[in-house]
Amino acid sequence: MAVSSKLWYDKPASEWNEALPIGNGRLGCMIHGRTGTELLCLNEDSVWYGGPQDRVPKDALRNLPKLRELVREGRHTEAEKLVDRAFCATPSCQRHYEPLGSVKIDFGHKADTVTNYRRQLDLETAVHKTEYNEGDSKVEIEMLASAIDQVIAISVRSSGKMEFTVRLTRLSDIEFESHEYLDSVETTNKRIVMLATPGGYQSVRACCTLGVNTDKEGTVVTQGGSLIVNAKETLIVIAARTTFRHADFKEVAQQDVSAALERGADKIWDYHIQYYQTFYNQTSLELGPLTSEDELPTDQRIQKGTTPALVALYTNYSRYLLLSSSCPSNNPDQTLDLPANLQGLWNPSFHPAWGSKFTLNINLQMNYWGCLPLSLKPCMQPLFSLLHRLALPENGERVAKEMYGARGWCCHNNTDLWADCSPCEKWMPATLWPLGGAWLCSFIWEHYLFTQSVPTLRTNFPVLEGAVEFCLDWLVTESFPNGKDYKVTNPSLSPENTFYDEQTEEKGVFCRGSMADLTIISSLFEDYLNVCKTLAIKPHLLREVGRTMLSLPPPSICKKTGRLQEWGIANHKDVEPGHRHLSQLLGVYPFTCIDLDASPILARAALRSLEIRLANGGGHTSWSRAHLLCLFSRFRLPDKVAENFSALLKTSTLPNLFSSHPPFQIDGNLGAAAAIVECLVQSFEITGQGQRVLGILPAWPEAFGTEGEARGIRCRGGWNVSFKWRHGQVDGKVEVRDAAEKDDDNPAAGAETDLKAEERESRKGVVVFPDGRIVAFEGLGPHLC
Known part of the structure; x- marks a missing residue:
């Protein structure tokens, strides 16, 4: 159900608390979805003020x-x-955590000329999309944070050629403040490279690099520290590295951008979605019945209540x-x-x-x-x-x-x-x-x-x-x-x-x-x-x-x-x-x-x-x-x-x-x-x-849904549980699967398995149903209880 997997809004974010997040675990961004000047607030998880300190109390x-x-x-x-x-x-x-910087993309599309506006975050693909009509042109802007390519990628598409300006800076979170917390910004060869030192003794240093590619008919011009883009299809990628993990942080950030641009938008999107879904699709939860409020924009749904x-x-x-x-x-x-x-x-x-x-x-x-x-x-x-x-x-x-x-x-x-x-x-x-x-x-x-x-x-x-x-x-x-x-x-x-x-x-x-x-x-x-x-x-x-x-x-x-x-x-x-x-x-x-x-x-x-x-x-x-x-x-x-x-x-x-x-x-x-x-x-x-003991629906409120399906809930004992229910009772059977597996969290573990086969076969448990019924299971399964 889209209502369970998409956040969507019918207007841009007017402040940070209305923007939508993307992230790859290390590199993150808050997207405002603006049509005039899009604002992207960037974070990298190791951008902190100051270095290590000797603070142990001596007395x-x-x-x-x-x-x-x-x-x-x-x-x-x-x-x-x-x-x-x-x-x-x-x-x-x-020490304290700080922002990495911000990207501003000046589209120049005024609110009174924009129609059919929608921005959304699709949780099933981890892709943010802003779309609208500006005059006769259809504009679509998609963004993601790729763990495979270690970049934030932005795809800008328009039905006709569109000119816009891209800037990279490190401003205060107060938008009207003019001070930039950075060391330098260099713009050359379709790239912007920003260096920053958060400050304090032995602080990390950070490099944020932005690169642009367009379709064959498109152009990218350097002007006044900005990139002026004119194209129907544009790929923007943003990478960042710090000295916390890389002595050659600037070179690594540049390599990230080069590799992502060479791979191209289609492969970036495909690899990102495939990798992300290997984790996200382990579990699913769908609840009903649907109401009229569920079709509203997300901010309005929140106001309507549960x-x-x-x-x-x-x-x-x-x-x-x-x-x-x-x-x-x-x-x-x-x-x-x-x-x-x-x-x-x-x-x-x-x-x-x-x-x-x-x-x-x-x-x-x-x-x-x-x-x-x-x-x-x-x-x-x-x-x-x-x-x-x-x-x-x-x-x-x-x-x-x-x-x-x-x-x-x-x-x-x-x-x-x-x-x-x-x-x-x-x-x-x-x-x-x-x-x-x-x-x-x-x-x-x-x-x-x-x-x-x-x-x-x-x-x-x-x-x-x-x-x-x-x-x-x-x-x-x-x-x-x-x-x-x-x-x-x-x-x-x-x-x-x-x-x-x-x-x-x-x-x-x-x-x-x-x-x-x-x-x-x-x-x-x-x-x-x-x-x-x-x-x-x-x-x-x-x-x-x-x-x-x-x-x-x-x-x-x-x-x-x-x-x-x-x-x-x-x-x-x-x-x-x-x-x-x-x-x-x-x-x-x-x-x-x-x-x-x-x-x-x-x-x-x-x-x-x-x-x-x-x-x-x-x-x-x-x-x-x-x-x-x-x-x-x-x-x-x-x-x-x-x-x-x-x-x-x-x-x-x-x-x-x-x-x-x-x-x-x-x-x-x-x-x-x-x-x-x-x-x-x-x-x-x-x-x-x-x-x-696996207790099913032990505390499920009726307000949370009289019907639904949960798949892939992991339980103590190394079991995965899936089931459907209606009106507080299980609809059909509870599926119990063995979830013990090779330790893919620890590469050093090599070929060592988590449990010997005989140990896994001897594991046992019981499923307790909402009506008090108890069904026992034993061995590897899957078990249909």
């Missing part, structure tokens, strides 16, 4: 015992003062966004691939909110929650590349040793292009929290559960073990008022939240053993044991991990409110009861520590916590609302899912379907898609039996 380790004492005694003001003086980095902030087809479009768009901002490179060396940042790939500002960095206290993780269920396994590779760089001796290992005297490695609440692991900024509720890296490591075991990829698991094991080593040393034994001693984190915090001390009523940030910390660490330890068992290894840490797990405190429930305690055993009161973070509920989602069936008491307490947050205004940012959606889907409350998705559209969605914090943050889009797929299928293991 943290010798002050750590004193800080722990202050936290233990509830002397909050003194503890925060000490953190500010001894534990914050200097300089306090990490329809089944709009839910499908939102999900498919989110898949497209992750593919476009986290597609692995074609280079044999993928160690410098970068994951989707706070804005994915698309940032218009030289001073972006929160630096458009990689934020590790939920946002980067949320970007990838739906990656595996939505069968976008290759998109995980850039995340693992960053994870390995975080763990390097000069990065995370150094921070762990010099700040905390610990083994292994750690990373705090943010990181940047240079994999900086030191505390970021001077904000007490967030800065001193060294578990960002440990949380990222949860994707290592999760990747195996969904893919059964043993080589990838083995490659990532040293990173996982390093995080385990750090957490073992970060935990300390503390005595609590209940007379028991536990291993907990101290200092600890619940990311970005604050409390009133239950004893002194003093406002505080640091506690001992927050629920978030203990959820992350206990899950990390459990993953470690599972990985060791799967790889059949017995490293030296096994006994230490086992003993430590027995020393962790159990989750605590507030007797007065019935909610899950956020601040560990202490019953502190919230300064902001409707806080956007729901860190105490990580055990429900994305982790699986708290389960409706296996731990009903804790599940009820977690749900009570969620109710209190919502009653006090929680979910007021896009990503926070997305986490709410994920939690309600895991709680199997479809009406709450529908209610919060409607709120996401109404209050946190921009005209181009981007989620808005505000401003735009991609995590809201990707987190909401993870929730939608969780409503379709939930997959868990029956503990001790090695059997997978």
Whole structure:
């Protein structure tokens, strides 16, 4: 259905929040679709201000015992003062992401002479198209970002010869500002070459090159730093490289342009679509019935509210966004691939909110929650590349040793292009929290559960073990008022939240053993044991991990409110009861520590916590609302899912379907898609039996569609599930296919397969239908249940 795979508009974008994105994982563009002067805002994922910094706090380790004492005694003001003086980095902030530049194409077609205007983004081909009539001429402009050719390609076609001007620059995101943030622009031989240095010590340098070819009758003239084109058919290609990956960055960018122009438009388009669809077509989602609102332009559909087809479009768009901002490179060396940042790939500002960095206290993780269920396994590779760089001796290992005297490695609440692991900024509720890296490591075991990829698991094991080593040393034994001693984190915090001390009523940030910390660490330890068992290894840490797990405190429930305690055993009161973070509920989602069936008491307490947050205004940012959606889907409350998705559209969605914090943050889009797929299928293991449970439509709201078809949903256990349904019940049979395969994410794995044939044949599971029926399956399949 076109309504589930196309965003379209009947007018050009008047601002960046109305423009449409394309990207190849590294190179991106926001397209405005203007007929007068088209504006293309360019990004390259390694264009960041400044170089690597030495920011590790020098006085943290010798002050750590004193800080722990202050936290233990509830002397909050003194503890925060000490953190500010001894534990914050200097300089306090990490590097920030910047735009690459902008292309302006002056067509000169005025709005009052243009008819039959339409611009659209086709999610099935990743091609943007603007078309209109100008007088007697039909104008068609198509654009794509090719991962094969590593260029942005633009095809301009007109029924008659058309003259237009092409300019390349690097202006501020404020359109009327005249300052250009570049080093030089040279125009010669049908090309424009722009060099830029974002600024700051040891900054990367960037080269952006634009080249033009026309049909045989066409001409290209250099004039005043611009290219004047006069042709019926024109191909424009844009390439960019930086010194982050290439010492000869200028030459590589030039080679990209030359190769793409030589290949020509037809082959660029064919190769791009074929490559893109190998990933995008792994999954499909169609929902109905269709409504009259579904035929409207996308911005008007958003205003009308939830329809089944709009839910499908939102999900498919989110898949497209992750593919476009986290597609692995074609280079044999993928160690410098970068994951989707706070804005994915698309940032218009030289001073972006929160630096458009990689934020590790939920946002980067949320970007990838739906990656595996939505069968976008290759998109995980850039995340693992960053994870390995975080763990390097000069990065995370150094921070762990010099700040905390610990083994292994750690990373705090943010990181940047240079994999900086030191505390970021001077904000007490967030800065001193060294578990960002440990949380990222949860994707290592999760990747195996969904893919059964043993080589990838083995490659990532040293990173996982390093995080385990750090957490073992970060935990300390503390005595609590209940007379028991536990291993907990101290200092600890619940990311970005604050409390009133239950004893002194003093406002505080640091506690001992927050629920978030203990959820992350206990899950990390459990993953470690599972990985060791799967790889059949017995490293030296096994006994230490086992003993430590027995020393962790159990989750605590507030007797007065019935909610899950956020601040560990202490019953502190919230300064902001409707806080956007729901860190105490990580055990429900994305982790699986708290389960409706296996731990009903804790599940009820977690749900009570969620109710209190919502009653006090929680979910007021896009990503926070997305986490709410994920939690309600895991709680199997479809009406709450529908209610919060409607709120996401109404209050946190921009005209181009981007989620808005505000401003735009991609995590809201990707987190909401993870929730939608969780409503379709939930997959868990029956503990001790090695059997997978695949729950079909466990939380599907009627507002999301009374009929539909989902294909290629990937599940834990290495299964792909496809099915149709009508009115809440499966229509026909559920197809379960074995998805375990050779590890194409890791070229170094060679011919090694993920699972031996006998192991695959012994795998088993059950499908749980919406009406409660249970059908067992075993072996390779495919199974029709």
